[in-house]
Amino acid sequence: MATVRAAALVRGHGRGASGAGDLAPDEDAFTLLVEAAERVLRPEAPSEVTAPVSVSVWGALPPGALEELPLALGVTSVAPRLEAGGVATFAERLAEPQPAAQLLLAVEASGSAAAVALLTGPAGEESGVEISGADGPEVFEAPGKWDSPVRLAWTLLQPPPPDGSRAVSLPGARLVLRARRLGPFAGEESWTNPSASPEGNVPGAVPVGEPDLSTVSEGAYLPAATYRENLPSRWRLEAAHCRKCGKLSFPARSACSSCGSMQELEPFPLPLRGGIIEAVTTVRPGAQPSEFDFQVQRGGAYDVLLVRLHPEVRVTLQLTGSGAASARIGDRVDTVLRRLYPMEGAWRYGRKAVPSGRSPS
Amino acid sequence: MPSEQAAVIGAGHTRFGALAEGPRALLRECVDLAVTSVDRGLERTEVDEAYLGTLGFNGWQIGNASAVLAEEARLVGAPVTRVENACASAGFALRAGIQAIESGQRSMVLVVGLEKMTDAASRRRRYWLGVSGDTEWERLAGLTFAGVYGLLASRHMHEYGTPPEALAEVAVKNHAHALKNPKAQFRKAIRREEVLAAPRVADPLGLLDCCPVTDGAAALLLTSVARARRYTDTPVRVVGSGAASDRLAVQERESLTSLAASRRAAAEAFRSSPWDRSALSFAEVHDCFTIAELIALEDLGLVPAGGAAAMTLAGETRVGGRLPVNPDGGLKAKGHPIGATGASQAYEVFLQLRGQAGERQIPGAARALTHNVGGSGASATVTLFEAG
Numbered sequence: 219m220a221t222v223r224a225a226a227l228v229r230g231h232g233r234g235a236s237g238a239g240d241l242a243p244d245e246d247a248f249t250l251l252v253e254a255a256e257r258v259l260r261p262e263a264p265s266e267v268t269a270p271v272s273v274s275v276w277g278a279l280p281p282g283a284l285e286e287l288p289l290a291l292g293v294t295s296v297a298p299r300l301e302a303g304g305v306a307t308f309a310e311r312l313a314e315p316q317p318a319a320q321l322l323l324a325v326e327a328s329g330s331a332a333a334v335a336l337l338t339g340p341a342g343e344e345s346g347v348e349i350s351g352a353d354g355p356e357v358f359e360a361p362g363k364w365d366s367p368v369r370l371a372w373t374l375l376q377p378p379p380p381d382g383s384r385a386v387s388l389p390g391a392r393l394v395l396r397a398r399r400l401g402p403f404a405g406e407e408s409w410t411n412p413s414a415s416p417e418g419n420v421p422g423a424v425p426v427g428e429p430d431l432s433t434v435s436e437g438a439y440l441p442a443a444t445y446r447e448n449l450p451s452r453w454r455l456e457a458a459h460c461r462k463c464g465k466l467s468f469p470a471r472s473a474c475s476s477c478g479s480m481q482e483l484e485p486f487p488l489p490l491r492g493g494i495i496e497a498v499t500t501v502r503p504g505a506q507p508s509e510f511d512f513q514v515q516r517g518g519a520y521d522v523l524l525v526r527l528h529p530e531v532r533v534t535l536q537l538t539g540s541g542a543a544s545a546r547i548g549d550r551v552d553t554v555l556r557r558l559y560p561m562e563g564a565w566r567y568g569r570k571a572v573p574s575g576r577s578p579s
Numbered sequence: 580m581p582s583e584q585a586a587v588i589g590a591g592h593t594r595f596g597a598l599a600e601g602p603r604a605l606l607r608e609c610v611d612l613a614v615t616s617v618d619r620g621l622e623r624t625e626v627d628e629a630y631l632g633t634l635g636f637n638g639w640q641i642g643n644a645s646a647v648l649a650e651e652a653r654l655v656g657a658p659v660t661r662v663e664n665a666c667a668s669a670g671f672a673l674r675a676g677i678q679a680i681e682s683g684q685r686s687m688v689l690v691v692g693l694e695k696m697t698d699a700a701s702r703r704r705r706y707w708l709g710v711s712g713d714t715e716w717e718r719l720a721g722l723t724f725a726g727v728y729g730l731l732a733s734r735h736m737h738e739y740g741t742p743p744e745a746l747a748e749v750a751v752k753n754h755a756h757a758l759k760n761p762k763a764q765f766r767k768a769i770r771r772e773e774v775l776a777a778p779r780v781a782d783p784l785g786l787l788d789c790c791p792v793t794d795g796a797a798a799l800l801l802t803s804v805a806r807a808r809r810y811t812d813t814p815v816r817v818v819g820s821g822a823a824s825d826r827l828a829v830q831e832r833e834s835l836t837s838l839a840a841s842r843r844a845a846a847e848a849f850r851s852s853p854w855d856r857s858a859l860s861f862a863e864v865h866d867c868f869t870i871a872e873l874i875a876l877e878d879l880g881l882v883p884a885g886g887a888a889a890m891t892l893a894g895e896t897r898v899g900g901r902l903p904v905n906p907d908g909g910l911k912a913k914g915h916p917i918g919a920t921g922a923s924q925a926y927e928v929f930l931q932l933r934g935q936a937g938e939r940q941i942p943g944a945a946r947a948l949t950h951n952v953g954g955s956g957a958s959a960t961v962t963l964f965e966a967g
C-alpha cells in the first residue's frame with residue numbers, strides 16, 4: 219500500500235481575464251510544478267525522500283523542463299518519466315512495485331495549475347483514500363472522481379483554502395492511497411488531462427499572449443552553458459562552503475571567493491525562506507533591462523531586493539506575487555522558482571522573493 | 580617613487596548632448612581642440628603613445644577602436660590602446676597615460692574619452708545601459724544601473740536617514756552649475772520640488788535623479804613636468820593617482836552605503852600627494868545618480884560617513900560654498916558619455932586651475948580632485964591635480 223506523505227496543488231497566481239488562478243507573467247507549468255513539489259518536499263523530513271525517488275509527470279511542460287526537474291527539485295540521479303495516457307497510467311503506476319518514494323507531478327491542461335503528490339511504500343490493490351489522523355482512521359472514498367492526478371491531489375487538499383493555492387498540512391496524519399484501475403478518463407469540468415507527448419511540448423498548451431521567444435531578446439547575453447553551470451545556485455540557492463577557510467561563497471563558483479581554494483568546496487544549501495530585505499528598489503516601466511520587456515508589458519513595475527539569507531550571504535531577488543512598491547527594508551521574504559527572462563528561444567528560470575508566510579512552511 | 584611627474588599641457592572637449600556628429604567626428608574635434616589649446620603649440624609627431632577610453636556603446640567598433648582614434652588624431656603608426664572599465668574607462672586611460680609619463684618611457688601622451696550613445700534604437704540603447712553591471716546576478720534579476728543605485732539609495736536613507744531633499748539638492752545644484760557651462764547637455768535650472776515630483780525611475784530615484792544619455796568626447800595631452808614648460812607657463816601637475824577594483828555584484832560587497840573601490844583609490848591618491856583633502860579648491864565627483872554624489876563625498880573622505888546629506892543641504896558643495904563639487908554641472912547636468920567622463924572631469928580641472936573656466940571660474944582654484952567610477956563601483960580612479 220503506497221502512503222501519500224504529502225500533496226499540494228498550486229494554481230497560477232495571476233489575475234487574468236478569467237479571474238484568479240491564471241498564470242502570472244513569470245509563471246508557467248514548470249514553475250508551478252516546482253512550487254508544488256517544494257511545498258511537498260521541503261516541509262517534510264528530507265530523509266524520507268532519499269534516493270531512489272521516481273518522478274513521473276503527466277501533462278505538458280515547456281521544452282527541456284522535464285530533464286531539468288530533478289535539478290530544480292534537488293533530487294539527484296533520477297531520470298524523470300513523462301507519462302502518457304492519463305488516469306489509467308497514473309493508477310497503474312501506483313500499483314507497480316515501488317521504489318522508496320515516488321513523486322507524482324501533474325499539469326492541468328491549461329497549464330495554469332499543477333499538482334504534486336509524494337508517495338512512499340509499496341502500492342496495494344484497494345481503492346479510496348484513507349486518512350489516518352489522531353482521531354482514528356477516516357476513509358475518504360471518492361472513486362470515479364480522481365479522473366486526473368490533479369484531481370487526486372486536489373481531493374487530498376480538503377478543505378480547499380480560500381485562495382486555492384495552499385498546500386495540505388496534516389500533522390500526524392497518515393494518508394493512505396489505495397489505488398485501483400479506474401475507468402477511462404472522463405474529462406469532466408475543466409480538469410482535462412492532456413495526452414502528453416514525449417517532447418513534453420503540447421501545441422496549444424502555451425497561454426495566449428506569450429511572446430515569440432525567437433525575437434524577444436536583443437539584450438544581455440548569458441550563454442546557455444554558463445546558465446546551466448550555475449543552476450544549483452540560481453534555482454536552489456546553493457552556496458559553496460569552503461572547508462579550508464570556513465567561508466561561504468554565493469553564487470557557488472569553482473573557487474572559494476574568500477581564500478581561492480578549489481579543492482575543498484562543498485554544496486551548502488541556503489535557506490529558501492525567511493530572508494530579510496536589506497535594500498529595495500521599484501523598477502518602473504522603461505527602467506527595466508530589455509530582457510524584461512515582456513514581463514513589464516504584462517505586469518508593470520516590479521520590486522528588486524537585496525535579501526540577507528545567511529550572515530555571510532545576500533542575494534539580489536525580484537519580488538513576485540505582491541504589488542510593486544510593497545516591500546520594505548526589514549521585511550521577511552521566502553523564495554520561489556519563477557520564469558526570469560527569455561533567451562535564445564527559451565525561458566530561463568530562477569528564484570524570486572515572495573512575502574514571508576504566503577506559502578506555508 | 581616615479582622618475583617623472585606628469586602634467587597636463589592641453590585639453591579639448593566637444594559639446595555634450597544628443598549630437599549630430601558621429602564617433603569619428605567627435606574624436607577629431609576633441610583632439611584638434613586639445614592640440615590647439617597648447618599655448619606654445621605642439622607637433623602631432625611628438626605624441627608617442629595614446630589611450631582611448633570607451634565602452635563601445637551600442638556595439639560600435641568593439642574591437643580595435645584604438646585604430647579609429649589613430650586615424651582621426653592623425654597618429655597612425657603610434658601605439659594606441661583602448662581602455663575599457665565602463666563609466667571609468669577614461670579615468671583608467673588617464674591613469675595609463677600618467678604611468679607612461681611617470682615611468683619615463685613616454686614623453687607625450689594623448690588620452691581620449693569617447694562615447695556615442697544616442698544614435699541607436701531605444702531598445703538597443705537600453706540593452707547597453709545595463710551592460711556593465713553583473714550580468715547574471717544583477718541585470719538578469721531585473722536591474723539596470725538606475726535600479727542598482729536605487730538599492731544603494733534605499734539603504735543609505737535607511738541607515739543614515741538621508742532625506743529625499745538631499746538627493747534632490749544634488750540635482751538642483753549641478754543643474755545650476757551647468758547653466759554656466761556652454762558645453763553642458765542641460766542648461767536649465769530646476770527646482771527641488773520638480774526633482775521630488777518627477778516620475779519615478781527606480782525608487783527612490785526619479786527621472787531628475789539620473790544622468791542623461793549623452794554623446795561627447797574629451798582629450799588631454801600629458802607630458803612630464805620637466806618638459807611642460809616648453810609648451811606652457813601654466814601646466815596642471817598630477818600630484819596623486821589612485822585606482823582600485825571591487826567585486827562586480829553589489830550583493831557580494833561588504834557595504835551597501837559605500838563603494839570600497841572609491842575609498843581605496845582615494846587612499847592611494849592622497850598617499851603620494853603633498854597636501855590633504857582640506858587643501859582642495861574643488862572636486863569633480865562621479866554623480867551618475869544623485870545618490871552617487873553623496874556616497875562619493877563620504878568615500879573620498881570629504882565628509883564623515885552619513886554626513887553628505889547635511890553638507891549638501893547646507894550649500895557647502897555649491898560654487899561659492901566651502902568645497903564646490905562638480906562646477907561643470909557633473910554627470911547629472913553636463914551629461915555622461917560613458918567612456919568620455921573621466922577625461923571630461925580632467926578637462927574641467929585644466930580650465931579651472933588655469934583660470935580659464937569663464938563664468939563658472941572658482942576664484943583662486945589651485946588644487947582639485949577627479950573621481951571616476953565604473954558601473955556601480957567595480958572600478959574607480961581618483962586623480963589629484965595642482966596648478967603650476
Ligand SMILES: [Zn+2]
Pocket residue numbers: 460461462463464465474475476477478479
Ligand atoms: Zn576558502
